[in-house]
Amino acid sequence: GGTGAAGGHPTGQNPPSGAAIYYWLKSPNQTVSLDFLDAKGALIRSFTSAQDPIVARDSVRADSLRTARADSLRRAGVRADSTVRSETRSEEGAGGGDGPRRAPPPPRVPNKAGLNTFAWNLRYPDASTFENMILWAGGTQGPVAVPGTYSVRLRVAGTPHTQTFRLLKDPRSKATQFDIQEQFSFLLAIRNRTSQANDAVKLIRSVKSQLADRRKKIPAAQQAAFATAATRLETELSNVEQQIYQVRNQSGQDPLNYPIRLNNKIAALSGVAASTEARPTNQAREVFRLLSAELDKELARVSAATRTALPEVNRELRAAGLMEIVPATTEASAATPR
Template sequence: MWVGSDDGLVHITKDGGQSWKNITPSGMPEWSMINSIEPSAFDEGTCCVAATRYKLGDFRPYLYKTTDYGKTWSKITNGINNEHFTRVVREDPKRKGLLYAGTETGMYISFDDGQNWSPFQLNLPIVPITDLTIKDNNLIVATQGRSLWIVDDLTVLHQMDNSKKNMASVLYRPKDAYRTKGSVSKEPSKTEGQNHPNGVVTHFYLKNLSEKDSISITYTAMAGDTLASYNNKSEEKDKKLEVKKGGNTHVWDTRGKGAKAMPGQYKVSLDVNGNSTSQTFNIIPDPRAEVSVADMQKQFDFITDINATIEKAHQSIKNIRKINAQLDAFTKQYKGNEQTKDLVEKVKKMKEKFSEVEKALYQTKNRSNQDPLNFPVRLNNKLGHLNSLVAIDDFPPTEQDVAVKNELTGQIDKQLKVFNTLVNKEIEEFNSAFNNLKLKYLFVED
């Protein structure tokens, strides 16, 4: 055990407190106050202490380190402002040599066991740092009068080294992400704390960036299946990757085709103008979850199955509208033509049949949030709402959920069967009649 006192003394015991030895650093000024002691997680004989003398009008930083149980000490304050007195020093338990120091006016960091320090202020206010602690790769900072602050991902610091300094791009391995619910407000509150982003947080670095550069991030299963992809050139808003020169952060909500990814190992790839690098990462269950991973799998399969059905229905609706547009064009061209009278009548009936399928699948009259009060939702909307209810938490679908899903899916499949029959039979008959009449497909009016 190591002990520091308010009158500037440091003692150590190796026998559980039976005997103590004074190991106070010989170079430390008298009457210093030992504010924190940090034994090393890597070497038994290594320890750092932070001391202050501001009550005596001395605002200089005092940090000392020993590697031999206090027999000898070294002062480690190079790089810290001469008037930023040090209140606390902490060692990162995951990377040897990585130290954090809290001073009266902010934060400092060292990658070489305190031989050199650099400011680590980031967006932290200029405020006294009274204590530091590290938990689950998060650095928690206690301040005097400005609340608690957190650097919520130290894994990037763990991966930094000199070999990456000259690289054109660097992709850092994402920290383990929890499969959980929750969200982050787009605009940070000025009066409340902000939640951690919900999803996989990917950090990457771009040494240079020009308008012609193509940058993409892709998340895949270990088997290679693409779950989500984003690009800085994408015209789709939800697929647009925002990038800048220097450090970048991207958050993937862990959703592939609607369902949240299951706990397990995945891969993320950064592609810069055709040059790709990859890192693996883990999605882990929320420790607060009240269900097993097997139950989560049932939910995942349920949602995935429904999404597949809805996607088929949506595609059929798009095809119906394309077909009806072509049928309208035909009617406009040949209406009043005696030769095509029967075919125009057939087109009218075909449109009615296609529209019946569309109206069964989707409420075509809804234009605002109030419209469902007057125009009931249809099959697709009902099935989609069931999905949203089951996806609220990690719980598997109930028997009632499954029963409703089977009923709605059966009705949708029935409509899709009608659609496929129309496509395979009615359209084939129309095309055959069109060709037999030797009608013009394209013509220019005089």
């Protein structure tokens, strides 16, 4: 519902969905965190008042781009007021096009003086993603928590305060607790396999990025030997990457032109299984089993390539006095600057 601000009949504001947590702070800008725990005390998700580091970096980058655009327009003789209007139009139509496509950051915990509210959407952590990933009819959201007892731990300046709460089953649902638990376990398995697929893509891209960097630095006397070893490794990893993810996707409509790959097929299964409160069907389980077997084959190929071809590459790098290649699932743009 709306608030009637745009005209018409005024209406009340809908409450936030999920578990709404209310807390009062004596002073603003304190470091506040919220941990959500299951009935056994195991951590489900954590949220903080601190700004996400990637968001902070993107904000600095956006400010730099705005400044550079404004300076460019001024040097071209554009008046100051026209520069502002042009920049405003650019921001309105950018749609995030200046930076990579990423999953949205986690919500920040408010820390103003007085009463604060934070709503947990009841979801477990999302699957791993990578920059500019495009999926068709597939998502990476974590599964919704099942009905039961949970607790929230509030930390203010390091001091913890814990409160339990109950998540109730929708009274309209005909699913049993067993059905919902079976569905949750299945969705969690899908999420984990989606993460494995996406982490494999990130690892492959990390190795390929490091290979490109070392190619620029390898001494001329060792370029031929390094190129042979590097090409062998890169070719095998690229072949695996193309099986796990549709690398030709550049826009949201590209999956209409290029067939989806393993990570998309597995992620799409989550939407099917979560479409209603019910235990997963035998057909859904069989599809998951088949896709998991295909993914295992590709993951084995990645493991084999890094176990057999990578040592040869690193021998050449050690001989040249260069840093060895270390496979990682941290994306280059998200890594801490060195």
